[in-house]
Amino acid sequence: MRRFVLNNVIKYKRMLYMEIIKSYKKGELKEELPKIPKKLIPDISGEGRSRVFYEREILKEKIKFVLGLDYKKVKDLELYEIANHIEEIVDSTSPILAKKPELGVIKDVCNDCPGGRYYVTDLCRNCIAHPCMEVCPRNAILNAGNRAYIDYNKCIGCGLCASACPYNAIIKLERPCEKNCIPKAIGKSETSPVEVKYEKCTGCGACYIACPFGALEFPSQLLQVIHKLITGKKLIAIFAPSVVSQFGRKVSVPQFKKALKIMGFKEVFEVAIGADIVAREEAKHFIEHGGPMLTSCCPAYVNFVKSEFPDLVKYISPIESPMIVLARKLKENYSDHEIVFIGPCLAKKLEAFEKGLPEYVLTFEEIGVALAALQIEPAECEHDDLSEATGAAWGFAVSGGVSAAIKYYIKEVASEEKAESLNVTVANGLMECKLALEKLSNGKIDTDIIEGMACDGGCIAGPGVLADPRVAKSSLNMFIKSEVMK
Amino acid sequence: MENLKKFNVEICVGTACHLMGSNALVNMVENLSEDIKKHLNIKCSLCFGNCNKEQIPPIVKVNGITYTSVTPEKLKEIILSCLEGIK
């Protein structure tokens, strides 16, 4: 499961969001905007001064994403220029707003990390046996200055030297973004230190999590949502099952629900309602059409199948994801309301864009900073009522949960035996998805359902979470036992 | 039972502090050795209100003194130096 480490890239991003929302609320955003980088990263004297300017520069570019702008259009604009358009930006009418919520690259922030090459490190002891030289098929290793060196004109990157070295002194340096991008959608190009191949990008957010410089960002819709809430527009919030424990140990799901209403959402619903519908429909679909069936709830997995395994697209379940199913259902009764999905996921932003609803997608992180900036403490809120949804539906948040829910409903729509004989493959993380899909494509796997989750651990390990995935998983299990099954 | 000298460690777990890493502080304190923990009154509090006074979360109060922008390492240091003081 993904190891969650709260680093400075994440902290600065959160402070930035809070600062922007606070000044918006005070009505001072126009004046304050250009001053924010300096405010968050104050002057220091002496050593490290140049770093201050660099970090402010990073924040300046990040602000453009917080405001939801189309980075291609605004990358050369200064903050004071953007500040002039702030009214149209917050009320969603500005032409410089991003239309499609896709991954953006801040080239000036990208460190142009070296990658893909083998390096001899200081651990080299210049030993007499030098197995590195012996195994190298291209004689690419030289001995100079009392240690081994690699001649990159000859090196073919086979890695034999690294595995032969008794000191592990030779390592392969990989770019964090590239290493974590399973569809290989990101990398260096002839003209740029980093570029995204959008036809391959699944929107999973793995590179966004991985980059230690924070050079990858998604445009946010948070400020626009807050503006609508504050100006009393009709918005409905729907939130993903992975919500459990996201806002800290003192906040229960019913309290979080209440907090959203205090923020100004007219109605609030659990996406678990949609998950129940989806699992039941998928169970029916499976009984009628048989397998193999690929689950459709994880948008990054669906995108991955579409771009990497086009011949398997026909197996993707035709049932839409819980978010879409619930949003469509709500539109029947609340046609004059706009819907805001709140979850752990960035790929949902793309999914919503493609389907045309819900109108807004925010992450737990985004809604968390909004609550903090608006000074709404969910832990101090009353308990709202939870809607009816099964424990199986809440389980969608964890890898293995979707197939378990389908199984649960197969029992209901068909029989116990049918459910028990079900042959399920759980692919946890895009790497496992890739392996399972390869096997399916080569006919090397006999399976009824391949449940795919792009994030390692499932939605609780998504790029927009606040809680450690391990904590979230155990809290979710407890929640299902104590609240849902009671 | 011997009369132990204790001091208060109040960690804010309000939303702003939660976002900035109060959870790691709570985990760190809970995993301290029993020898240290027996001297602590650990409390997880809701928003102190400090985060709106331009103070950087996460915020911790140790013996009534407010510390801002606390990391697990920093908190450990604070606790250890308080321990020195009461020994």
Ligand code: FES
């Ligand atoms: S949330 Fe910790 S002081 Fe406000």
